[in-house]
Amino acid sequence: MSFLSGILNTVREVIAVTKSTAQGMSVTLSHIPNRKDTISYPDEPVHIFKRFRGEHYLGVDENGKELCVSCFLCAAACPADAIYIEGAEDPRPYEERISQDHRYAKVYQIDYGRCILCGFCVDACPTDAINHGHNFEWAVLTPGELTKDKEYLLANYWREPDVTPNAKQKARAEALVAKHPHEPFNLVLVD
Numbered sequence: 356m357s358f359l360s361g362i363l364n365t366v367r368e369v370i371a372v373t374k375s376t377a378q379g380m381s382v383t384l385s386h387i388p389n390r391k392d393t394i395s396y397p398d399e400p401v402h403i404f405k406r407f408r409g410e411h412y413l414g415v416d417e418n419g420k421e422l423c424v425s426c427f428l429c430a431a432a433c434p435a436d437a438i439y440i441e442g443a444e445d446p447r448p449y450e451e452r453i454s455q456d457h458r459y460a461k462v463y464q465i466d467y468g469r470c471i472l473c474g475f476c477v478d479a480c481p482t483d484a485i486n487h488g489h490n491f492e493w494a495v496l497t498p499g500e501l502t503k504d505k506e507y508l509l510a511n512y513w514r515e516p517d518v519t520p521n522a523k524q525k526a527r528a529e530a531l532v533a534k535h536p537h538e539p540f541n542l543v544l545v546d
């Protein structure tokens with residue numbers, strides 16, 4: 356390669372790099388007048404769609420009885436084998452028993468190391484016991500902490516922004532949330 360062609364190649368490279376840099380900067384600059392979507396969470400609330408599939412909760416009826424009757428349909432529907440349940444009988448009258456029925460989940464666990472948030476468990480549940488909540492703060496330090504138990508999932512129900520316990524539900528709800536403390540989620544639900 357002659358000295359002259361070396362200089363020409365260098366000039367071509369400088370022109371090409373300058374052109375691509377100018378193209379990149381033009382895209383960046385064109386976005387500067389647009390609306391900013393970055394927010395300073397958690398100091399500012401994040402807007403979450405109501406249909407968002409976050410961490411699950413297990414619901415209760417108006418008297419605080421667990422809605423889950425341990426039918427195993429959610430576990431059977433789960434494609435990720437993320438749900439583990441142990442059922443038990445509770446033949447006591449409604450006022451005294453744990454769930455709305457004579458069967459209840461003695462153990463109910465969801466492994467969020469496996470869950471893919473597909474919602475099949477929610478669709479399969481005949482009692483509307485399990486639903487997706489809106490919690491998206493799942494960071495943990497060890498894989499074992501990704502498995503959430505029944506009490507945690509029941510506590511999640513009371514952490515939902517639009518759920519407030521009535522007089523019959525209040526004591527149990529407060530005990531569950533106290534046992535499974537979590538920073539309040541700074542979020543606003545939107546349609």
Ligand code: SF4
Pocket residue numbers: 429432433434435436437438465469470471472473474475476477
């Ligand atoms: S959301 Fe899907 S993957 Fe997660 S527990 Fe439910 S069925 Fe399983």
Ligand code: SF4
Pocket residue numbers: 422423424425426427428429430440460479480481482483484485
């Ligand atoms: S959450 Fe629903 S589907 Fe799953 S065991 Fe309980 S009642 Fe059955």
